[in-house]
Amino acid sequence: MKNNPKRILVLLYAITAIFLAMCLYLVYFQLFTAPKIIGNPYNRRNYVDETLIRRGNFYDMYGRALTHTIDDAGHLLDNPRSYAHIIGYNSEEYGKSGMERTYNSTLLGLSQDDLFGKFKDIVQGQVGNDIYLTVDDDLQLYCYDLLEGHKGAIVVLDPSTGAIRAMVSRPSFNANEINALWEEIIEDEDAPLLNRASQGLYTPGSVMKVITAVAIMESDIDQNYHDTGEQTIDGYTYFNYLEAVHGDIDLQDALVHSVNTYFTKKSTEVGYALLREVADRFYFNSAIPFELVTSISEAYTKPDMSENEIAAAGFGQGDTLVTPLNMALAIGAIGNDGVMMRPNILQEIRSPRGVATFTSVPQMLSRVTSPSLAARLTVDLVETVNTGGAATLSGVHVAGKTGSAENISGYSHAWFVGFAPAERPELALAIVLEEEGQTGAAAAAPLARRIFQYMLSE
Amino acid sequence: MDRFIQSPMKQRLISARWMTLLFQLLSLSLVLIYQRETLTPRSLGFSGLLIVLTLLSQFLVNLFHQADSYLLMIANMLFSIGVILIYRLSSYYGYRQLIFYTLGIALFFVAYFLLEGTAGFWVKKICFYFFGAAALLVLTLLFGFVSGGAKNWIEIGGFSFQPSEIAKVPFCFLIAGFYSNRERVRKRKGGKYFLMAMTYILIALFFLQRELGTAMVFMAILFSAQVAFEEDKKLIFLNVALAVIGMVAAYYLFGHIRTRVDIWIDPWVDMDGRGYQITQSLFGIAAGGFFGTGLGLGHPQYIPLAYSDFIFSAIAEEMGTFMGIAVIMLYLILVYRGMKISLAQPHAFYKVLALCISISFAAQALIMIGGVLKLIPLTGITLPFMAHGGSSLVTSFVLLGILFYCSNAALEVPREE
Numbered sequence: 109m110k111n112n113p114k115r116i117l118v119l120l121y122a123i124t125a126i127f128l129a130m131c132l133y134l135v136y137f138q139l140f141t142a143p144k145i146i147g148n149p150y151n152r153r154n155y156v157d158e159t160l161i162r163r164g165n166f167y168d169m170y171g172r173a174l175t176h177t178i179d180d181a182g183h184l185l186d187n188p189r190s191y192a193h194i195i196g197y198n199s200e201e202y203g204k205s206g207m208e209r210t211y212n213s214t215l216l217g218l219s220q221d222d223l224f225g226k227f228k229d230i231v232q233g234q235v236g237n238d239i240y241l242t243v244d245d246d247l248q249l250y251c252y253d254l255l256e257g258h259k260g261a262i263v264v265l266d267p268s269t270g271a272i273r274a275m276v277s278r279p280s281f282n283a284n285e286i287n288a289l290w291e292e293i294i295e296d297e298d299a300p301l302l303n304r305a306s307q308g309l310y311t312p313g314s315v316m317k318v319i320t321a322v323a324i325m326e327s328d329i330d331q332n333y334h335d336t337g338e339q340t341i342d343g344y345t346y347f348n349y350l351e352a353v354h355g356d357i358d359l360q361d362a363l364v365h366s367v368n369t370y371f372t373k374k375s376t377e378v379g380y381a382l383l384r385e386v387a388d389r390f391y392f393n394s395a396i397p398f399e400l401v402t403s404i405s406e407a408y409t410k411p412d413m414s415e416n417e418i419a420a421a422g423f424g425q426g427d428t429l430v431t432p433l434n435m436a437l438a439i440g441a442i443g444n445d446g447v448m449m450r451p452n453i454l455q456e457i458r459s460p461r462g463v464a465t466f467t468s469v470p471q472m473l474s475r476v477t478s479p480s481l482a483a484r485l486t487v488d489l490v491e492t493v494n495t496g497g498a499a500t501l502s503g504v505h506v507a508g509k510t511g512s513a514e515n516i517s518g519y520s521h522a523w524f525v526g527f528a529p530a531e532r533p534e535l536a537l538a539i540v541l542e543e544e545g546q547t548g549a550a551a552a553a554p555l556a557r558r559i560f561q562y563m564l565s566e
Numbered sequence: 567m568d569r570f571i572q573s574p575m576k577q578r579l580i581s582a583r584w585m586t587l588l589f590q591l592l593s594l595s596l597v598l599i600y601q602r603e604t605l606t607p608r609s610l611g612f613s614g615l616l617i618v619l620t621l622l623s624q625f626l627v628n629l630f631h632q633a634d635s636y637l638l639m640i641a642n643m644l645f646s647i648g649v650i651l652i653y654r655l656s657s658y659y660g661y662r663q664l665i666f667y668t669l670g671i672a673l674f675f676v677a678y679f680l681l682e683g684t685a686g687f688w689v690k691k692i693c694f695y696f697f698g699a700a701a702l703l704v705l706t707l708l709f710g711f712v713s714g715g716a717k718n719w720i721e722i723g724g725f726s727f728q729p730s731e732i733a734k735v736p737f738c739f740l741i742a743g744f745y746s747n748r749e750r751v752r753k754r755k756g757g758k759y760f761l762m763a764m765t766y767i768l769i770a771l772f773f774l775q776r777e778l779g780t781a782m783v784f785m786a787i788l789f790s791a792q793v794a795f796e797e798d799k800k801l802i803f804l805n806v807a808l809a810v811i812g813m814v815a816a817y818y819l820f821g822h823i824r825t826r827v828d829i830w831i832d833p834w835v836d837m838d839g840r841g842y843q844i845t846q847s848l849f850g851i852a853a854g855g856f857f858g859t860g861l862g863l864g865h866p867q868y869i870p871l872a873y874s875d876f877i878f879s880a881i882a883e884e885m886g887t888f889m890g891i892a893v894i895m896l897y898l899i900l901v902y903r904g905m906k907i908s909l910a911q912p913h914a915f916y917k918v919l920a921l922c923i924s925i926s927f928a929a930q931a932l933i934m935i936g937g938v939l940k941l942i943p944l945t946g947i948t949l950p951f952m953a954h955g956g957s958s959l960v961t962s963f964v965l966l967g968i969l970f971y972c973s974n975a976a977l978e979v980p981r982e983e
Contacts, residue, residue: 112794113909115794115795116794116905116908116909116921117791117909118793119790119793119794119905119921120902123898123901123903123905123925123928124898125896126896126932127894127901127932130894130932130935130936130939130941131891131894133939134851134882134890134891134894134939135887135891136885137848137851137852137854137887138851138855138887138938141852141853142851142852142855145845145848145849145852146849146852146853148837148849150838150845150847150849151849151852151853151867152836152849152868153849153853153865153868191965197708313694330767332899437756449947508617558923
């Protein structure tokens with residue numbers, strides 16, 4: 109027999125390493141895997157617990173209560189319609205939506221690892237964590253009222269942090285009465301359950317010209333153009349809105365007057381590769397990380413697009429589909445020196461004892477373009493708003509772009525995207541009025557003006 | 567033994583014994599509070615008996631000045647953690663486990679004295695060990711019945727037990743016999759392949775019983791013994807190659823093995839069916855957090871077989887991940903001491919034996935804890951000293967008794983034949 113102590117020692121070291129690795133894995137599991145699986149519907153612990161736990165409440169960015177505990181376990185929304193898509197519903201029969209769903213285990217306090225909290229739970233009964241949103245309650249209610257009588261969505265955010273200040277989708281529903289209204293809600297053809305702000309996919313129309321403009325500025329093509337009121341590409345002829353003729357123009361003029369012919373021609377000159385690359389930087393075609401369910405915007409998805417399809421996509425028609433959230437982030441990125449921030453609606457999680465156990469930190473999502481290019485584009489967008497007039501404010505420079513998107517319904521979507529103050533934006537927003545049948549300038553821009561006025565004028 | 571080492575060590579032993587007692591008192595009082603509405607004199611009897619038995623066994627073990635008293639102390643601690651959780655889940659299983667423990671402790675000392683009296687007798691009976699182990703397995707195949715997916719139970723006179731658990735004892739002896747008689751076996755034709763051939767036959771029998779876990783334990787013991795003692799390194803590589811081929815072949819040949827691997831890769835697609843056990847186990851561990859829900863305050867009863875196969879998940883849920891880590895560390899210390907005994911033991915046979923027993927504890931703990939954590943495919947073996955089950959508990963204590971003997975002999979003058 110080989111009698112070599114070294115070999116036994118090697119074996120011992122190996123086994124020790126495996127045992128220690130097992131301990132490390134257990135810690136890893138507890139830190140990273142456990143929070144992900146604990147809210148799983150197959151985890152029966154959640155069902156027994158929910159009726160015993162006082163569910164955490166929601167607050168806005170200033171600590172104003174958005175929900176109130178009504179009995180031992182559940183809570184009701186103070187404004188169940190304006191927060192139906194953010195906070196969402198919580199029903200034993202129909203499940204959960206919105207933040208109620210995303211942060212279910214937090215609200216139930218299931219993931220808390222707080223020794224003193226545990227002792228308290230045993231003595232007093234379990235209490236869930238409270239959630240503080242980035243939303244400004246006043247603004248949220250104001251925006252909800254603005255959309256009265258419209259279908260559509262408004263997203264207002266702080267472009268320097270990505271914090272959502274308001275997110276409204278209409279038609280809405282009473283989230284407190286979900287059990288009674290369920291049948292009615294799901295049969296409604298206007299789909300009130302859909303959060304149009306993050307899940308709605310709309311043809312962008314002229315607001316897409318902002319992104320096309322970035323591609324044109326980054327390319328080395330000639331930015332001047334002679335407009336004759338029509339532009340033929342591959343046998344198909346494009347006209348301007350109201351068949352206007354603009355003569356010799358540059359990019360700024362093209363944005364200010366929303367010249368379709370200019371953008372169709374220049375898009376084909378820029379070409380597919382750069383247009384797609386710029387669109388990808390604006391987070392089209394990939395999932396935007398966000399606490400609520402979010403659709404993926406689509407632009408330049410097919411590498412074998414024809415000249416015609418590129419021309420249509422260049423001014424936001426064709427197969428291009430975007431979410432209002434994506435457009436708010438995109439226009440915000442122009443105002444934020446070309447940096448797109450990760451959107452977030454969760455500001456803080458506080459334990460039942462009022463201690464902040466999680467505070468969100470602003471994260472960069474993408475650098476969409478260079479700071480100098482973003483600054484030049486901002487000047488153009490301020491000029492666009494000043495000329496259009498509908499969104500101007502006295503004393504504050506607003507940068508933005510309107511859009512009127514043709515779609516299969518025959519009634520165009522009215523868009524406005526913009527930010528203000530242009531020099532150091534505090535707010536960026538996207539407004540879409542679905543199948544409004546009016547132009548963005550006529551219908552959406554005045555709403556933007558009122559929001560900016562409400563928030564920025566003293 | 568050196569007096570200078572002995573006295574501080576003695577002190578540490580005493581404080582370690584109080585640690586077990588302290589744990590028992592604290593956790594038993596929690597269990598009694600939890601069961602306050604259904605409290606009977608038997609509950610107090612259980613608590614009293616557990617404390618008395620562990621104290622008594624530790625007192626007895628301390629009388630053997632030459633041997634390693636830590637071994638039983640660690641096992642007692644592991645057993646206490648396990649049995650208190652079992653008792654909290656089901657007092658019936660708790661009592662049963664305590665009875666098995668009494669038997670186990672008795673056989674622990676029996677094994678020790680038997681070896682002490684007949685130390686030389688065991689060294690050369692290689693074929694006897696092989697046929698002993700094989701007979702246990704063949705008997706199971708012929709007369710066994712299925713429980714929990716594996717045909718590994720056998721009933722004699724009203725007692726049912728698992729021969730595959732007991733087979734670990736002769737298997738460790740078989741390897742020890744082979745390596746301590748290496749020269750003699752080698753002279754025969756093909757003698758050096760003898761051990762591998764016999765192990766593969768036993769493993770084939772396990773496969774027929776669908777006892778995957780124990781097959782893995784046997785393989786781990788054989789491989790470790792080869793790493794430590796095999797002169798011919800080619801054999802180690804041959805063994806690894808064959809094991810890999812065997813695993814791949816088994817995956818394609820046996821449907822139940824494929825199923826296990828599929829569940830392991832993604833249990834989330836079938837949480838109602840085949841993935842139920844492992845996902846419930848993960849939910850349990852996740853629910854516990856680092857500090858646990860507290861004894862009686864979690865829901866380990868949602869985990870299937872929480873008192874046996876999934877006891878680790880139940881402990882992690884109610885006593886926390888920190889207790890889970892403590893349990894892993896206790897096994898590590900046990901294995902470490904076992905391998906230290908092997909290093910110090912001058913007698914070849916008992917040197918190999920000590921190593922094999924240590925590895926058997928290590929392999930069982932790793933395979934089972936890794937299984938319930940979804941690090942490796944789940945197999946139905948038992949966590950030594952913790953999981954409910956007579957065959958497993960008694961066998962573990964017999965193996966521990968043998969290791970205890972090896973530690974005693976390690977400190978004496980070598981007694982080569």
